[in-house]
Amino acid sequence: xxxxxxxxxxxxxxxxxxxxxxxxxxxxxxxxxxxxxxxxxxxxxxxxxxxxxxxxxxxxxxxxxxxxxxxxxxxxxxxxxxxxxxxxxxxxxxxxxxxxxxxxxxxxxxxxxxxxxxxxxxxxxxxxxxxxxxxxxxxxxxxxxxxxxxxxxxxxxxxxxxxxxxxxxxxxxxxxxxxxxxxxxxxxxxxxxxxxxxxxxxxxxxxxxxxxxxxxxxxxxxxxxxxxxxxxxxxxxxxxxxxxxxxxxxxxxxxxxxxxxxxxxxxxxxxxxxxxxxxxxxxxxxxxxxxxxxxxxxxxxxxxxxxxxxxxxxxxxxxx
Numbered sequence: 001x002x003x004x005x006x007x008x009x010x011x012x013x014x015x016x017x018x019x020x021x022x023x024x025x026x027x028x029x030x031x032x033x034x035x036x037x038x039x040x041x042x043x044x045x046x047x048x049x050x051x052x053x054x055x056x057x058x059x060x061x062x063x064x065x066x067x068x069x070x071x072x073x074x075x076x077x078x079x080x081x082x083x084x085x086x087x088x089x090x091x092x093x094x095x096x097x098x099x100x101x102x103x104x105x106x107x108x109x110x111x112x113x114x115x116x117x118x119x120x121x122x123x124x125x126x127x128x129x130x131x132x133x134x135x136x137x138x139x140x141x142x143x144x145x146x147x148x149x150x151x152x153x154x155x156x157x158x159x160x161x162x163x164x165x166x167x168x169x170x171x172x173x174x175x176x177x178x179x180x181x182x183x184x185x186x187x188x189x190x191x192x193x194x195x196x197x198x199x200x201x202x203x204x205x206x207x208x209x210x211x212x213x214x215x216x217x218x219x220x221x222x223x224x225x226x227x228x229x230x231x232x233x234x235x236x237x238x239x240x241x242x243x244x245x246x247x248x249x250x251x252x253x254x255x256x257x258x259x260x261x262x263x264x265x266x267x268x269x270x271x272x273x274x275x276x277x278x279x280x281x282x283x284x285x286x287x288x289x290x291x292x293x294x295x296x297x298x299x300x301x302x303x304x305x306x307x308x309x310x311x312x313x314x315x316x317x318x319x320x
Contacts, residue, residue, distance in 0.1 A: 052121025069311025
């Protein structure tokens with residue numbers, strides 16, 4: 001039976017009635033090209049000829065909002081600008097305009113807690129490699145359901161394994177691009193190994209990063225040792241933690257070897273959605289005391305308070 005050819009109106013009707021997984025998680029979606037917000041997940045679409053989609057030529061930031069406050073919004077936007085510059089990607093509007101759009105979308109979502117995604121692409125225009133096919137960059141902002149981790153997640157800690165996926169190169173590691181193939185491979189291998197996450201190392205055997213977060217250790221001398229940002233993305237959370245704890249304990253930005261993990265007092269992973277969690281088992285061996293330690297607990301407290309003190313507030317609308 002041949003595939004039917006539909007008119008534009010009929011095609012649109014089919015599109016809006018087609019089933020779509022994950023519909024219940026979306027709160028609001030904004031596309032800069034249209035200049036409007038929608039609540040309908042079926043209208044959360046990106047053109048097929050968007051270079052970000054078929055070439056991975058785009059950058060993104062993941063943020064969270066809790067208690068009607070967006071955490072580290074300015075820091076995420078500054079990193080987004082650096083990532084875009086690294087790809088030679090021109091954002092379609094200023095960072096100030098993006099910030100206001102994020103607040104508008106967050107407010108329109110009508111939820112005090114949300115996951116936020118800011119995506120900028122090369123834009124639609126062709127299916128080739130030439131970036132000149134796309135006359136204007138694109139911008140998408142998505143608000144979706146935020147589900148906090150359970151208490152056990154923090155009180156029991158996580159297990160990790162060594163990743164077979166090598167750390168990204170120096171240039172690539174500093175761009176938060178939409179090409180996340182290596183990251184997805186790391187998530188898959190952790191699941192196959194029956195652990196929570198995998199740990200990447202660079203060619204010299206130095207600790208790098210997880211699929212979506214930064215690692216650090218509290219070394220045998222009680223120093224918070226953060227891997228140098230040579231093959232590691234500069235995480236907004238870990239950079240903020242380095243500032244917050246600097247008056248309470250020594251902090252060092254240095255290379256960290258794998259054997260230091262098993263002599264460390266604590267191993268920590270830090271990221272946007274979960275803040276700070278302890279790694280208590282690495283490659284089947286106990287890390288530290290085998291339980292989340294005092295530094296993990298203290299950092300989590302500091303981040304929660306920092307959200308209240310310095311998060312960007314937003315108003316809630318009545319919804320559609």
